[in-house]
Structures are given as C-alpha cells and as structure tokens.
Amino acid sequence: MTEDYLRRSGVTTLGTRIRRLFERLNGNVADIYRNELGFEQRWFAFAMLLDDHGSMQSGEAVNRLGQSHVAIVQVVRGMEKAGLLERKAHPSDGRSKTLHLTDEGKRVVARMRNISAIVDQAALTLLKEASPDFLSQLDRLDDALERTSFADRISESAKSKGVNI
Numbered sequence: 001m002t003e004d005y006l007r008r009s010g011v012t013t014l015g016t017r018i019r020r021l022f023e024r025l026n027g028n029v030a031d032i033y034r035n036e037l038g039f040e041q042r043w044f045a046f047a048m049l050l051d052d053h054g055s056m057q058s059g060e061a062v063n064r065l066g067q068s069h070v071a072i073v074q075v076v077r078g079m080e081k082a083g084l085l086e087r088k089a090h091p092s093d094g095r096s097k098t099l100h101l102t103d104e105g106k107r108v109v110a111r112m113r114n115i116s117a118i119v120d121q122a123a124l125t126l127l128k129e130a131s132p133d134f135l136s137q138l139d140r141l142d143d144a145l146e147r148t149s150f151a152d153r154i155s156e157s158a159k160s161k162g163v164n165i
Helices: 005-037 041-053 058-065 069-081 103-130 134-147 150-160
Strands: 085-089 097-101
Touching: 005 041, 005 103, 041 058, 041 069, 041 097, 041 103, 058 069, 058 097, 069 085, 097 103, 103 134
Parallel strands: none
Antiparallel strands: 085 097
C-alpha cells in the first residue's frame, strides 16, 4: 500500500486534504450535473437560493451564501450564458438589476433537485459510515471562523512565536 503523504503530514497539509476531499466528493457530482443537465456544480447553491427565495440582487446573494462578489459574478455570467438566468431592472431602482431564473432555469433546477435527492442519500450514507457528526463539526468550524478569522489566528500564532507576518 502506498503511503498517504497528506495524512502523514497532519495539520501541515490540512488545506490540501480538505481540497482533496472536496475534489473526491464534488468531482463526481459535477460530472453528473454537467452530463445530465449541462449545469455546472458551482452554480448549485446560487440556483437553489434563487429557486427558494425568488429574484434578488447579487449583493443579497453574496450575503446569503457567504461567497465573494467575484464568485457570484462568475456564477451569474455562466448561468446567463447557459440561458438559465436573466437580469431585469429593479422595480424601484432602474439603475439596479435583479437576477431571475429563466423558465429554462426553473426547469433545470427542478431536474437538479431530483438528482440532488439521490446525491443527498449517498452523502448521508457516507456520513453515517464515516463521520455521523461531521456536519455539526463543520458548523462549529464555521462558527469559530466567524468569531476569529483564520488570518487573525495565523497572526496571533506568529506573534506568540515572535514573528511578524
């Protein structure tokens, strides 16, 4: 059996291990959405948000999803190009735009939800086998990073070592 260098390296390669886990989970799902729907996995959360809450401005999506404005703009552009999303003038401020799923976008999201239910079941099976409390642990990590960012934690660690970063 080949040594797993990332495991052996412990916390030093934590970010890389998380990326590897993400790729192992997300890559398969991305292939399914792309092949079955012509839909990119990175659009998923935004599409669900619009489907669940209706039209909104990009700034509201940034706040609700906790993603950067740049990331949301990329998603919007991709979904627009695919014909799943359109921008319309805001009802009370014509200079501002609201984002709406097109009729095709609504059809694709409905099909996506059916596939997502199957993916969710597979994820629940994996979590039950490997780490039943993973989601609550993930919530605690998110909460801890909300209290003190990782950048601040790095800075504090550097100060305690007498290093200025």
